[in-house]
Structures are given as structure tokens and as C-alpha cells.
Amino acid sequence: MKQQNELLPDKAFEVRQTADGSQTLYSDRVQEHYHSTFGALQESRHIFIQAGLLEAHRRKTSGLQAAGNNQTAATALTTEATQATRTTQVAGKTKSAEATQVAGTARSSNLPLKVFELGLGTGLNALLTMLEAGNLQLNLSYDCIEAYPLSPDLVQALNFPALFSEQDQKKAAAVLDFIHATEWNVRHTDPASHTRFTKFRGDFTSFEPTERYDLVYWDAFSPEKQAEMWTEELFASMYEHMETGGILVSYCAKGEIRRRLQRAGFGVERLQGPPGKREIIRAVKL
Numbered sequence: 001m002k003q004q005n006e007l008l009p010d011k012a013f014e015v016r017q018t019a020d021g022s023q024t025l026y027s028d029r030v031q032e033h034y035h036s037t038f039g040a041l042q043e044s045r046h047i048f049i050q051a052g053l054l055e056a057h058r059r060k061t062s063g064l065q066a067a068g069n070n071q072t073a074a075t076a077l078t079t080e081a082t083q084a085t086r087t088t089q090v091a092g093k094t095k096s097a098e099a100t101q102v103a104g105t106a107r108s109s110n111l112p113l114k115v116f117e118l119g120l121g122t123g124l125n126a127l128l129t130m131l132e133a134g135n136l137q138l139n140l141s142y143d144c145i146e147a148y149p150l151s152p153d154l155v156q157a158l159n160f161p162a163l164f165s166e167q168d169q170k171k172a173a174a175v176l177d178f179i180h181a182t183e184w185n186v187r188h189t190d191p192a193s194h195t196r197f198t199k200f201r202g203d204f205t206s207f208e209p210t211e212r213y214d215l216v217y218w219d220a221f222s223p224e225k226q227a228e229m230w231t232e233e234l235f236a237s238m239y240e241h242m243e244t245g246g247i248l249v250s251y252c253a254k255g256e257i258r259r260r261l262q263r264a265g266f267g268v269e270r271l272q273g274p275p276g277k278r279e280i281i282r283a284v285k286l
Contacts, residue, residue, distance in 0.1 A: 007151050015157045019275070023158045025122060025150070030225045034121050036251075038276025041124070041163055043251070046274035048125045048217050049132055051282050052249040053115070056215040057136055059245060060111045110137050114243075117144035117217040118204055118229065122158055123179040125217055130175050130193040131168070140193070145200040145207055155180050204229060209241040216242065218250035223257060230257055235264035239285055246285045253279040 014026040020039030027034065036043040113133070117125055126142060133140040161173040174192045182188045184201040200207065204220075205228055216238060220229035230252070238248065248266065250257075251273070258268050258281060266283035273280045 112139040120144040120146035141196040216248040232260040248283040
């Protein structure tokens with residue numbers, strides 16, 4: 001059996017083009033594609049960015065704004081005399097409630113967000129997340145685990161940077177190189193996206209996270225191919241390592257998987273899937 005400290009040979013994979021023009025890999029080891037053949041790029045964007053990252057960011061921003069609104073309401077109870085004194089002290093430079101809310105909204109763009117990905121794979125999900133987090137000015141921390149890393153030649157053959165606009169290709173190439181070239185089990189900071197990034201080498205079934213995450217990408221191979229990655233016990237373990245209100249997203253919407261997530265404590269909703277897939281899952285830690 002192949003040891004986890006070895007790279008699988010490139011001949012164990014085949015680079016294949018998907019319907020949206022992006023590339024994926026077919027693994028002879030598990031006899032399954034890494035991404036949807038209907039579109040690798042659009043699948044990752046639909047599930048992990050739109051249903052995952054952007055929703056987690058929206059919820060965190062809404063939470064901060066709600067806290068700001070509560071603080072504004074409390075401030076309104078201050079007596080008129082105290083308000084007058086404060087106005088005198090700052091010589092007409094006091095902030096209105098509206099200005100306070102605007103400032104709070106601006107700060108929310110730099111919210112800390114901790115992401116965990118089960119299965120680094122080709123690095124496409126990590127690449128899209130880091131680039132989008134940069135656009136949103138998120139304070140991003142990204143952890144992932146992979147038992148069977150890909151060779152640099154395979155990653156290069158996928159040519160992911162070519163999927164981006166000409167002005168963004170250089171940055172995408174730099175981030176992707178950082179993702180795959182950094183040392184394992186050590187926290188790094190990517191100079192291009194400013195993301196704190198750690199990739200763990202090993203088997204997730206024996207992995208014990210040390211962080212609490214806001215967002216989880218559950219992107220293992222299918223339950224038919226990797227049944228050990230879809231157990232109720234693993235879902236329950238991840239539940240304990242997520243923040244309240246944290247989101248878990250996955251392409252797999254099978255009824256038994258939904259029930260296992262629910263038994264582990266999650267609230268589960270089915271969302272419309274990307275092209276070629278009817279539904280996906282978004283689970284929330286209650």
C-alpha cells in the first residue's frame with residue numbers, strides 16, 4: 001500500500017478538460033474525478049465561494065452590524081447633559097450614530113475568518129478562497145489536510161492561472177505556487193493574499209484540529225469511494241471544532257449524509273447545485 005509520505009506517480013492521474021473549459025484530474029486510485037466534469041471552476045465557485053465563503057462573510061458582517069446597532073441603542077440612553085458635555089469636549093467633532101455604523105461596516109471588511117478544507121487536492125478551492133478574501137479584505141486563516149499530495153508537474157498541467165483575467169493571472173500563479181510549495185505542518189503567510197495558511201499532511205480520520213473554524217469545505221471523494229470520510233463520528237468531531245453559527249458546505253447532498261450531519265448536531269439545508277448537480281448541502285452549527 002502506498003505510504004502517505006510518498007507522492008503518487010503522475011501516471012496514476014489523467015488531466016481532463018471539463019465543460020466550462022477548466023481542467024480536472026481523474027484518479028486511477030479511486031476511479032473518480034477531483035472536480036465536476038460539467039465544470040471544475042464553476043463547481044468550486046458555486047459551492048465553496050458562493051454558498052460557503054460569501055455566506056460566512058455575510059453572516060459575520062451581519063453579526064458585527066447587529067452588535068454595533070445594540071451599542072448605538074445603548075448610547076442613545078445617555079442623558080442630554082452628558083451629551084452636551086461630550087459635544088463641548090470634542091469641539092464639534094463627535095460621531096453621529098450613522099457615522100459609527102459606517103465605521104463599523106468598514107471594519108467588518110477586515111473580519112477574521114477561519115477556514116478548514118478536507119482534501120487540498122488540486123488547490124483550486126484554496127486558490128479561489130484566497131483571491132476572493134483579498135477582494136473582500138478578509139483577515140483569512142486557511143487550514144487544510146491532504147494525505148496524497150499532487151506533484152508540481154500535475155499542478156502545472158492543470159493551468160489554473162489561465163482561468164483568470166490577464167491582469168489577475170500573475171497573482172493567481174503566485175498564490176497557487178505558494179499553496180503547493182510551502183512546507184507541510186507549518187503556518188505560513190502568503191505575501192500575495194496575506195492569508196495565514198497551514199497544510200497538514202496525513203489522514204483526516206486521525207487528525208485533531210487545534211482551531212475553531214467559521215467555515216469548513218468538506219471536499220473528500222464521494223461516499224462510495226471514501227466512505228471513511230463521511231461518518232457521523234467525523235461530522236461530530238468537526239462540529240466541536242467550529243464556531244457557533246459556523247458553516248460546512250459540501251457537494252454531496254445524499255439523504256444519509258444529511259441525516260448524519262443532523263445527528264451530529266448541524267442544521268442542514270439543501271441548496272441548488274451547480275450545472276450538472278441538482279443539490280448541494282450547507283450545514284450550520286446551531
